[in-house]
Amino acid sequence: MDRLQNFMAGRNGADHFFRFQAAAALVLYLIGLFAHVRILNLLAWVLLAWALFRALSKNLAARSRENALYLARREQVLRWFSLQKCRWRDRKTHCYFSCPKCGKTLRVPKNQGRIVVTCAACGWQFERRT
């Protein structure tokens, strides 16, 4: 056990991005196995090799940047799914649209006629029919 600890000392190890890569490699491998698509198996091995390279790498600054980028992207994806869930839940009572100035998603009540909407993020005002 000491030999493994000594070997892993100063290396990146299993971070969030490593776990995602390993899980994605497993899923790709299983799909390729059952669908008989060899390119997916090859992709799974490449992804696993990349994950292992990252886990064993001693360039902690670069691996930390990659992990932070992955976490930021994951947060964007989770936020998008959360927004879709809210849109579906409020589909009968509220309208969703983007602010023409800053692009922030806004929610206003439905069936109010023409209303002046003020963006909460940038303060831009514009008219919309709901």
Ligand SMILES: [Zn+2]
């Ligand atoms: Zn705005």
